[in-house]
Amino acid sequence: MSHDVVNRDLVQAGAQRIDSVERNMPALRRVRERFAVERPLEELRIAVCMPVTAETANALRTLHAGGAELALASSNPLLTQEDTAAALVEEYGVAMNAWAGPDAMSYEHNLTTVLDSDPHLLLDDGCDLVNIVHLERPELLDTIVGGCEQTTAGVTRLRGMCTEGILKLPMVAVSESYTKQMMDNRFGTGQSTVDGIMRATGSMLAGCVVVVAGFGMCGRGLAERFRGMGTRVVVTEVDPARALDAVLQGYTVLPMAEAAAIGDVFVTVTGNRDVIRAEHIARMKNGAVLANSGHFDVEIHSGVLADLSVEVNFGVCPQTDEYVLDNGRRVFLLSEGYLVNLGAGEGNPPEVMDMSLSVKALTVEWLAQHHADMSPCVLDVPATIDAEAARLELATLDVGIDHLTPDQKEYLHPGTASRFPSFH
Structure with missing residues (x-):
């Protein structure tokens, strides 16, 4: 397994940090428990560009539990928790190339290295991996079946590539899902x-x-x-x-x-x-x-x-x-x-990342199952995934909601005779 981290002696501290944060990410934990049983990502290789934090480490644990092989580079030159990076290498088998404060050349090298894993899926943050694949490593397009983009800036880049007709992959705009925008962005x-x-x-x-x-x-x-x-x-x-x-x-x-x-x-x-x-x-x-x-x-x-x-x-x-x-x-x-x-800060709180990373994990599962039916374009997160992530989060908060009755479902369904009832 390839890795390039600063200090592998930080494994224990990193594992403690990851476990501490995980206690505040109960929705993602439920996804991980299901993934461990169903293994929906078996033998999938995923190249990941994300901030290396304890929160994102728990997302990678979830994908790993689902059977995925992971290679990770940091998406932010100023933010890599080096104890977290060490723990991901030693405890969770992630091929890691990340450390705090790399120069521009090292940052580019790390991104290129994770693509050496010959991935099937890309989890991108700012469209960096997608750009490298299209401009420098086009041979990987024979293997890569799609991916997710986490940032608004990255989705803007992807839409530009789509408009110009040069995007060769289906990419899901995770950043534009309602739950992600509500919890993560706002x-x-x-x-x-x-x-x-x-x-x-x-x-x-x-x-x-x-x-x-x-x-x-x-x-x-x-x-x-x-x-x-x-x-x-x-x-x-x-x-x-x-x-x-x-x-x-x-x-x-x-x-x-x-x-x-x-x-x-x-x-x-x-x-x-x-x-x-x-x-x-x-x-x-x-x-x-x-x-x-x-x-x-x-x-x-x-x-x-x-x-x-x-x-x-x-x-x-x-x-x-x-x-x-x-x-x-x-x-x-x-x-x-x-x-x-x-x-300068610690990033979004784990309770916030619990929602957005659950959406990402569920979207990866959906991509793995349905990529053969997709064409190269920018896709929305399915509404069913948004709803499922919200349900998981509400359950962890012990909050109940109403459910539509059969008559209400029929009323809302377009084209049914009962949609516009008579008052005569």
Whole structure:
């Protein structure tokens, strides 16, 4: 089994961390118990690009219990729990190439190495594996039958490939499932991003002006959490419907050029590039804090930030770099512009990841069973999987719900005579 981890002596600490987190992931545990009995992934080889955390380790345990052979590379250069990585190698037989803080060349090497496993399925995070397969390893397309994409940024890439006619695989947009967006993006990213910013800066947020760039599910969750911390939240958007949504929820909506002059903290969650640019940085207050919770490090133009600076002081606080501009103002960039909730924080809580990783595990099972009927395109998570993951989560919370009666099912079914009852 191939592996490249920093310290295999950390196995015990990693196993303890994984087991501790697993206690807060009961829905995924139920999926794993069924997989261990039914073995729906027997002899499937899966190449995985994911953050190496205790939460994702439990997802890999679930796939392993289902019979899959796994090869893993980290999707985030700043976040690999090295004790978790060691435990995955020694305790769960995962072919692992991941460590904290690889340079760009090592990061690319790790991704390429997991593809040497000749996988049948790809579990991607940002479309990195899919890009490498299509551009550098097209021979693998004879073996790979499909995959899942976990991020909005990755799905955007995939849809572009599909539009251009170059996508050769069926890929499921796990990031767009309702339960994943609700739990992971809205509640998880909202909480963990605030946590990461507070850890990195040590500052009080109450009374600050926080600018949230993007009002999708992540932006909505961020705005809700920040408002709960006593901040004044300003939203920037390019989508008029989302901007209207933010206004109707009571937020101030401004163009970034105007928000730049009044913000104390800026957080980007758009999935696009160059959201904060030179003209915005030029208007910012002394001491402005810049953070990103979009997948890639392109939302804040850090190269421009460096060009505008006369001095850069790296690591003035953990995960915090200080840029001194030519007029003496200081701007602070968190986690080098990468995901601040992962770089400076602990990522989403296990209770949140329980839901989204259950959806992913169930989707992998569905792909394994039905890939022969799929054509190369971007697919939605089946509604039945969303419903099953939600049912599992409700069961762990001991929450009961109503069920449709036969008459109600008939009423809702299109085309039945009873759909529109007579009142005469």
